[in-house]
Amino acid sequence: MLLHGVLKRLVKTGGLTVIDHHGRPRHYGIAANTDAPDDRRVVIRLHRASTAWRLALNPKLALGEAYMDGDLTLEQGTIFDFLTTVVQDMGPHGALPFQGLQRLWERGMRLWYQFNPEAAASRRVRHHYDLDGRLYDLFLDTDKQYSCAYFPTPDTTLEQAQLAKKRHIAAKLKLEPGMSVLEIGCGWGGLALYLAETCGVEVTGITLSHEQHAIATRRAQERGLSDRVKFHIQDYRTLAGQFDRIVSVGMFEHVGVPHYREYFSGIHRLLKHDGVALVHSIGRSEGPGTTPAFIRKYIFPGGYIPALSEVMPEIEQSQLWVTDIEILRLHYAETLKHWRERFLAQWDKAKTLYDERFCRMWEFYLAASEVTFRHWGHMVFQAQLAKHVNALPITRDYMNEGERALAAREKPQRPFAKTA
Known part of the structure; x- marks a missing residue:
């Protein structure tokens, strides 16, 4: 049996x-x-x-589909345990057997898969982010942060870690009261509201998700911040004006390699002369690759996790200074562990929103993502950018000082209002 040979080699x-x-x-x-x-x-x-043959020949698509469809079931352990068992010995540079021709095809097609003009970008964002909002209530933190948290200590809770992430980002932006801030990909508004409340800035948040826009706008109104925080359904490529600061968290993964120059040129165009930007994105440490077929088909169509070697040349061409880069290694693995455990605990509620097949799909997505961060070389990078060499202090001390000052000013976190 072909699958027998594959597993004998891997496990x-x-x-x-x-x-x-x-x-x-x-x-x-x-x-x-x-x-x-x-x-x-x-x-x-x-x-x-047929499942055994499909798993051997096209595991990156067939495994998730077999689990979704019930053709593969677990009699001991979980799908996370199974994925860990199979890939933990491979490392980030490991290759699955019999994948040579498929890798060549994937690499040849990857730019087409990542082609995201405005209409396609909007449609693909809605595919994931315009799901029933109650789904995200089941497993995210109380502020509905859907990106990598920041864990200063091993016993930090998810809520604490997401607050620490916002604080960490705000300190790197070196904000002053009254500054104008653009958030590209504002999610459900949590970071924008934090920056306005804690730092006294004015924030413009843009998204392509109608669901996120509606919730973020409502949150700003409920907290009396509508005069300082505005949310719009808009592509960053159509935006006019200039801002003191630009922040983008968890959006760059949806840009695609063919649009990197357009993206960073857009940041350059939208930044004031002494402006600062921060891009927070998932990255791959093993070099350029491709998006797994299951993720591309079911979860994030058009999405791609970049290697820094693909990003840096485009930043250089945009005439932006790279003033700081930080790599967050296992922080997203821990974030995903929290999400996966919370989702499993709320399985029955998720099933009432969709069905059992959807729940298995979502569990596989969260489990596979966590395994990728633990064993297959994914990480998160935060790239701080500026137009001018003197835009920021020349040491990183201000970041630590800023985090301490922000922590002292933070208001108690308000629980996120559950989606109706």
């Missing part, structure tokens, strides 16, 4: 048992040792003969 330190559609088990890694402890074994069952 070393973990333990896996695969029961085929005839009920015959095969054991891999430590599971092949009858003395191995049961708590280190994962047991899966394949319900169709």
